[in-house]
Amino acid sequence: MRSTHGPEFVKGHGTQNDFVILPDPEGRLELTERRVQALCDRQRGLGADGVLRVVRAGALPDSPADVPADVWFMDYRNADGSIAEMCGNGVRVFARYLVDAGLAEPGDLLVGTRAGVRLVRTHDDGRVTVDMGSAKIFGESTTTVSGRSFTGVAVDVGNPHLACVSDIDLAVLDLATAPPHDEHLFPHGVNVEFVRPLGGDEVQMRVHERGVGETRSCGTGTVAATVAALQAAGTDTGRRVVHIPGGTVEVEITTSGSTLTGPAVLVARGHLDRMWWQHA
């Protein structure tokens, strides 16, 4: 009987921001927009917020010049098939996969992304810390959700964010559709965070992700939310514990950069059906 096995996959999540991981060291998979959409579809596919292809940087024709060829590269795609520069929850899950698969030693390792190389540290308790680089404010903007208008800061975390701090009950927001954004400030779209300070160093956040919709967590979004919450508190460095619908992460902003710490979980592994993959 002919094998029905198609490409190998692993399913994982970081605070319930979930991913299909596709090991493809030599970059042989034809990962089209339609295939990414099919994989992420929660009815006709495996279901996920995004896809993480595991490929050597040197095997990817469009990998950034500053990523060494032998580094494992996180080729990240949103559920709608679009490419994004960076994914903070994805990097943690990606690192967990590398260690689990024996492709990297536990502890410190490097991951290539379209936003540059990131230093990642896996911990024995299942958490992973990512050096997220410097998160830069590049403007101020507004959006409207559920008839309420919000002002926020535009933050570059490798990818673009609008992080809006307010005291309103986040549960009342309808994030079923994308909040409108300023096309001039965000010509390639934007991830939008709604952030509520809870007192002390804790904040609550909900997010609408570019190319996905509302997700239960967004790692780069939690960094943007922390930058915005710190600014609202009159400072530009510090730490925040960010509560998202899918769990809790910790973010630290320093004068030179930022770190994100949170869980990374591998859930299942298997093979896609060969016929399904061919027709996806």
Ligand SMILES: N[C@@H](CCC[C@H](N)C(=O)O)C(=O)O
């Ligand atoms: N979920 C991610 C962000 C994924 C990319 C984002 N949707 C974009 O298009 O920029 C995270 O954890 O950071």
